[in-house]
Amino acid sequence: MSYYSYLECSKCGKKYSKDEPHNLCECGGPLLVRYDFDEIKKNVDKNIFKTRKKGLFRFKELLPIDDENNIVTLGEGDTPITEARTLGRRIGFENLYIKDEGLNPTGTFKARGAAVGVSKAKELGIKTIAMPTAGNAGGAWSAYSAKAGIKLVVAMPQDAPELAKKEAYIYGAKTYLVKGLISDAGKIISRGVKKHGWFDAATLKEPYRIEGKKTMGIEIAEYFDWEFPDAILYPTGGGVGIIGIWKAFNELRQLGWIKDKIPKLISVQAEGCNPIVKAFNKKKDVSEFCSGANTIAGGIRVPKALGDFIVLDAIKKSGGTAVQVKDSEILDSINLIARTEGLFICPEGAALVAAVEKLRKSNFLKSNEKIVLLNTGSGLKYPNLVSEKLPVIEIDNDI
Amino acid sequence: MSYYSYLECSKCGKKYSKDEPHNLCECGGPLLVRYDFDEIKKNVDKNIFKTRKKGLFRFKELLPIDDENNIVTLGEGDTPITEARTLGRRIGFENLYIKDEGLNPTGTFKARGAAVGVSKAKELGIKTIAMPTAGNAGGAWSAYSAKAGIKLVVAMPQDAPELAKKEAYIYGAKTYLVKGLISDAGKIISRGVKKHGWFDAATLKEPYRIEGKKTMGIEIAEYFDWEFPDAILYPTGGGVGIIGIWKAFNELRQLGWIKDKIPKLISVQAEGCNPIVKAFNKKKDVSEFCSGANTIAGGIRVPKALGDFIVLDAIKKSGGTAVQVKDSEILDSINLIARTEGLFICPEGAALVAAVEKLRKSNFLKSNEKIVLLNTGSGLKYPNLVSEKLPVIEIDNDI
Known part of the structure; x- marks a missing residue:
């Protein structure tokens, strides 16, 4: 079913066998999954995917799971793409779309990475996975590990969102709250991994979650009849989503399955944590550590991403850009998109709404361009960002 | 596209035209949507549904929306069905499945009713909808009304779940918190409807949400290759879900699209609010008002359902039963299913886990029966039911 061939270092090109667990390359570069495209071209018709049961594993030929029996699924993927007509009209776009990853298991796109990552861990015979998390990834990996019967050790900052803690707890992950930042949690996990022989599934140290996330790109291409839209906006923390979509674009192009248009990939960050925006503006190939990182959008509060050089390369090669928005704009956008489109979205997603409006005003994006x-993630995971003020009435009051 | 013919009273059989808004029949009975089955048989192949874009509107011939332009969608429906092998083994079933409605927009099955209800309201030219709600229906209808540009007035008990209040608020519904029960909220809405000419969308006073919910039944039949499973367990509050599934079964049977097996429909309630269980055990055709109704599962805290007679009829005719569980069993089940199947589900759903175990022990259900x-809904909407206790560690601690 899978045409997975080998792992390849994204920095030095060194190859690794697919049949045992790997983390980073010797050179420190993240490893990427490579497929046998000649065989896929020969044997796979892209129209087959539509006929299969919904969910991201319908793209199994382009995923790294060799034996279907190892698939661990909770129904992730195939999230809806809806046209945002009212919002589009309001901010100046005729063809504005939203893909809502909040309808994944555990309420975020992290479920895609966890589904493929945990499935592959099962296939490789891994017994215990360990990872630091800001919150949502921990929730997702806890759920899939529970389903798979694999042990999970998670360390997250003590001030992580309440719901992330509750998720890790209820799914039975061994969870530690760290008096520090996610980088501190990462160091604790690294020491634990060395001491106990656990598998380290920190962002990009684990090569398979990218494959799960790239299915967002495949779904977008398929939705628009195998053509990418003019632009895709993505909130950028660790950057795995944008790397995954760029990987999807390049794989589909290599397979000759998509029309020629290159989608502008646009990275959106918060003013309080903007390493990619700064690096892009300065035309740098890598980002600098953003000290004092601070934003309400916890998922993009990543001071320095391991894969920053891949993100910056994707933005540049796709003709995209990087944009920063204020936390106040994020909060306003949560309200705007709820009232115009009936979507209660996470702050990271809301940052895109503010960003796309800026890009219209600056004319970087044209009104007739097709934009996704x-x-x-779902706003349900961020109840603290909504302060409702509602009238209380007596039972004999009229309204 | 739609083969909708007319509305028919579920009590007296009186017919109503489909072209203007209706609530209850003159006799007080809820109205049901009827289709032209002869024409559907002639023109529709059931295998066509699979080829369409996912979501419940792919069953458009069996839904009451005449013009596709009136469809208001947020990507509801086509929720995953996953096999619960670990849980099944634990409690004695070989073929146990879970359909997870938590992956709908707004996190519950209420999105299905709202999608069809609001679409039809748009088609009928309704400008303002009003409804009482315990919480989740208000959240769902608020989202779809926002997308449709229809005004919504909602009244909910002051002690409704926090997230339901936040949803209604953020989607811009005119929301009142009532110092009383949902029945008090209902009276306030009724008076408002009379005074202002709003459309009353209270449960079963509005004929179209059943149609949305019946798509759960169609999806189940399609998943099992157009055969219903041996039993379906459903948490019963207002009863619209079970009525919808029973309606789906009967319509599919009338169309000759499904194999003969009749699924046992099993209604699950909480000990603190069990009107259907009591009525079923006493072989009554209607339920009695359950005073002092009390359970942590707010969605099934309905003391007397308007459609109780249809629910009881469906249970009886399908060879099903009605089961009650304790709140403590619900809480235990939330944990059990999270740790075995990676699903964080709502208390109403967790009641089913406790109930199905009882039915195995009593031998009402056999170990080899196919059970759904x-x-x-999603457990993310009930954060208060999880009290996590997690160790806090210093950054130089080892784990």
Whole structure:
């Protein structure tokens, strides 16, 4: 079913066998999954995917799971793309779309990475996975690990969102709250991994979650009849989503399955944590550590991403850009998109709404371009960002 | 596209035209949508549904929307059905499945009713909808009304779940918190409807949400290759879900699209609010008002359902039963299914896990029967039911 061939270092090109667990390359570069495209071209018709049961594993030929029995699924993927007509009209776009990753298991796009990552861990015979998390990835990997019967050790900052803690707890992950930042949690996990022989599934140290996330790109291409839209906006923290979509674009192009248009990939960050925006503006190939990182959008509060060089390369090669928005704009956008489109989205997703409006005003994006905002999660996971003020009435009051 | 013919009273059989808004029949009975089955048989092949874009509107011939332009969608329906092998083994079933309605927009099955109800309201030219709600229906109808540009007035008990209040608020519904029960909210809405000429969308006073919910039944039949499973367990509050599934079964049977097996429909309630269980055990055709109704599962805290007679009829005719569970069993089940199947489900759904175990022990259900638990919503909407206790560590601690 899978045409997975080998792992390849994204920095030095060194190859690794697919049949045992790997983390980073010797050189420190993240490893990427490579497929046998000649065989896929020969044997796979892209129209077959539509006929299969919904969910991201319908793209199994382009995923790294060799034996279907190892698939661990909770029904992730195939999230809806809806046209945002009212919002589009309001901010100046005729063809604005939102892909809502909030309808994944555990309420975020992290479920895609976890589905493929945990499935592959099962296939490789891994017994215990360990990872640091800001919150949502921990929730997702906890759920899939529970389903797979694999042990999971998670460390997250003590101030992580309440719901992320509750998720890790209820799914039975061994969870530690760290008096520090996610980088501190990462160091604790690294020491634990060395001491106990656990598998380290930190972002990009684990090569398979990218494959799960790239299915967002395949779904977008398929939705628009195998053509990418003019632009895709993505909130950028660790950057795996944008790397995954760029990987999807390049794989589909290599297979000759998509029309020629290159989608502008647009990275959106918060003013309080903007390493990619700064690096892009300065035309740098890598980002600098953003000290004092601070934003309400916890998923993009990543001071320095391991894969920053891949993200910056994708933005540049696709003719995209990087945009930053204020936290106040994020909050306003949560309200705007709820009232115009009936979507209660996460702050990371709301940042895109503010960003796309800026890009219209600056004329970087034209009103008739086909644009997809990739909302990464449900607003239900961020109840604290909504302060409702509602009238209380007596039972004999009229309204 | 639609083969909708007319509305028919579920009590007296009186017919109503489909072209203007209706609530209850003159006799007080809820109205049901009827289709032209002869024409559907002639013109529609059931295998066509699979080829369409996912979501419940792919069953458009069996839904009451005449003009596709009136469809208001947020990507509802086509929720995953997953096999619960670990849980099944634990409690004695070989073929246990869970359909997870938590992956709908707004996190519950209420999105299905709202999608069809609001679409039809748009088609009928309704400007303002009003409804009482315990919480989740208000959230769902608020989202779809926002997308449709229809005004919504909602009244909910002051002690409704926080997230339901936040949803109604953020989607811009005119929301009142009532110092009383949902029945008090209902009276306030009724008076408002009379005074202002709003459309009353209270449960079963509005004929179209059943149509949305019946798509759960169609999806189940399609999943099992057009055969219903041996039993479907459903948490029963207002009863619209079970009525919808029973309606789906009967319509599919009338169309000759399904194999003969009749699914046992099993209604699950909480000990603290069990009107259907009591009526079923006493072989009554209607339920009695359950005073002092009390359970942590707010969605099934309905003391007397308007459609109780249809629910009881469906249970009886299908060879099903009605089961009650304790709140403590619901809480235990939330944990059990999270740790075995990676699903964080709502208390109403968790009641099914406790109930199906009882039915195995009593031998009402056999170990080899094919059983579907219909989880109605995401646990993310009930954060208060999880009290996590997690160790806090310093950054130089080892784990």
